[in-house]
Amino acid sequence: MTHVVPSQSSSLEDWLCYLESIHPQNIDMGLTRVRQVGEKLGYTSLPNVILIAGTNGKGTTARCLEAILLAQGYSVGTYASPHLIRYNERVRINGAELPDQDHVDAFHALEQGRGDISLTYFEFGTLAALEVFKQKQPDYILLEVGLGGRLDATNIVEPIASVITTIDLDHKEYLGDTRELVGREKAGIFRADAPAIVGDLAIPQSIWHYAEELGTHVTAAQKNYSYRLSTDYLTYQNGDLTLTLPVPNIPAQNVATALTTLHTLALLPDQNTLSKVLANLTVEGRFQCLSKQPLVFADVAHNPESARYLASKLGEFKAQGKHVIALAGMLQDKDQKAVFNAVKAEVDEWHLASLSCFRGDQAENLSLNLKAEIVDSQFTLHTSVAQGLTSVFKTMDEEDLLIVFGSFYTVADAIAFWQNKE
Structure with a gap:
């Protein structure tokens, strides 16, 4: 060709x-x-x-x-x-x-x-x-x-x-x-x-x-x-x-x-x-604060080690009494179960988003792996990160912290959504 x-x-x-x-x-x-x-x-x-x-x-x-x-x-x-x-x-x-x-x-x-x-x-x-x-x-x-x-x-x-x-x-x-x-x-x-x-x-x-x-x-x-x-x-x-x-x-x-x-x-x-x-040192996409009111962070964590670090950061806010909401979008070839296992103790409410990019996984598939780690898990499925953010924002109050994570694509979608929102 x-x-x-x-x-x-x-x-x-x-x-x-x-x-x-x-x-x-x-x-x-x-x-x-x-x-x-x-x-x-x-x-x-x-x-x-x-x-x-x-x-x-x-x-x-x-x-x-x-x-x-x-x-x-x-x-x-x-x-x-x-x-x-x-x-x-x-x-x-x-x-x-x-x-x-x-x-x-x-x-x-x-x-x-x-x-x-x-x-x-x-x-x-x-x-x-x-x-x-x-x-x-x-x-x-x-x-x-x-x-x-x-x-x-x-x-x-x-x-x-x-x-x-x-x-x-x-x-x-x-x-x-x-x-x-x-x-x-x-x-x-x-x-x-x-x-x-x-x-x-x-x-x-x-x-x-x-x-x-x-x-x-x-x-x-x-x-x-x-x-x-x-x-x-x-x-x-x-x-x-x-x-x-x-x-x-x-x-x-x-x-x-x-x-x-x-x-x-x-x-x-x-x-x-x-x-x-x-x-003064910060790095985009690494527990990056997208908003203070409501409190929203984004993190590219997509494997067990990075998820454990994310869990440690969320734990600091949990200790302050925050209600942690997670919106996750991941690629098909990542160890989704291990990532969910690493952060599950720090998350109070789950939202799962489909990714439309190359190798992006569907929210329904993420839910199967989430259930494997948290048998009685409750979650909401979304067709995209943007749709998930739109939905979650409607219910957030000052006690809530939203973490958007799971891949570079997920964070990119969140940043783009936030830029358009502003």
């Missing part, structure tokens, strides 16, 4: 439609094709790259690293996926999204350079981000690894540090169904001559074995550094270094991972600078 190739004057939307059409598979594991293109166009030798892998916490760790580096006057390029509302969210220079034309120029350059090598949507987007960084030349580049690590398109670069945030079960059909198997895939971003930082609190043996095999030096949570969260402070300790910092708006575990990465690279600023950064 012949596809009409967009030009440098085409719209970003035209290019994204083209990217979706040129490869027969949504996910095509392997680095051969991507590396061929990357080496040809000079992407594999980009300087000062930090690779960030993990089941959860990649986005918040990257945001934390980005903010701390920017506070010291460095320029920073950041690549993350997926996006919530706009494709432009995937690539940032100095914390800011880029205009459409920058993405179009990068896509055009990549299209001209790839020849007849086929690329998936994600691979094309990843290489285009590297093209942006090649042109903009930031001091540091933060690459959020997509699926796994070993075979992810980001893994064609040579990093100055490799970071693993957490290990949990997700994408089991690609990464394996045990933490040992998943850990080995994530450890595929390690290099013999670059330090590795692992923030997981129960590091699988497969990570240690692979690091030893490579000769990679690993700095590990609870072994080489630690953190403690109290009501008023986050205390971080690494060797002789002790920092007392404000309680962050993102998971303390990810903050500690970011601090350790910068400490390892001799890029950690003074405590005062860190305190200012953490006091």
Whole structure:
């Protein structure tokens, strides 16, 4: 099938439609094709790259690293996926999204350079981000690894540090169904001559074995550094270094991972600078407050580990006497039962929404998995997130908290609904 190739004057939307059409598979594991293109166009030798892998916490760790580096006057390029509302969210220079034309120029350059090598949507987007960084030349580049690590398109670069945030079960059909198997895939971003930082609190043996095999030096949570969260402070300790910092708006575990990465690279600023950064750091879609009256939060939690963190946040409000209402929308290939199990103790009222996106599940199917975890569960089904929000808002009062969660698509729908509402 012949596809009409967009030009440098085409719209970003035209290019994204083209990217979706040129490869027969949504996910095509392997680095051969991507590396061929990357080496040809000079992407594999980009300087000062930090690779960030993990089941959860990649986005918040990257945001934390980005903010701390920017506070010291460095320029920073950041690549993350997926996006919530706009494709432009995937690539940032100095914390800011880029205009459409920058993405179009990068896509055009990549299209001209790839020849007849086929690329998936994600691979094309990843290489285009590297093209942006090649042109903009930031001091540091933060690459959020997509699926796994070993075979992810980001893994064609040579990093100055490799970071693993957490290990949990997700994408089991690609990464394996045990933490040992998943850990080995994530450890595929390690290099013999670059330090590795692992923030997981129960590091699988497969990570240690692979690091030893490579000769990679690993700095590990609870072994080489630690953190403690109290009501008023986050205390971080690494060797002789002790920092007392404000309680962050993102998971303390990810903050500690970011601090350790910068400490390892001799890029950690003074405590005062860190305190200012953490006091103002928020990340979209991670227990994001959409409204204070009524009280509405949105969270992309879609696997057991992220759901457990969400439950801890909801528990804080339950302790204050809040009545917690949940509106959940999830993808078909997620462990819905485990997610529901993780949050069920903190939810008083359930609403389930169908998602119309690719792999989006129907509310009726969600209800079967909810019943499996809460036998006598009561719930209301909705045809969409927007319809669910419209319905729930009619009954909310000042004692209620609504949490919208279950996937990036669910949160994106909630944010879009709220923007239209305003």
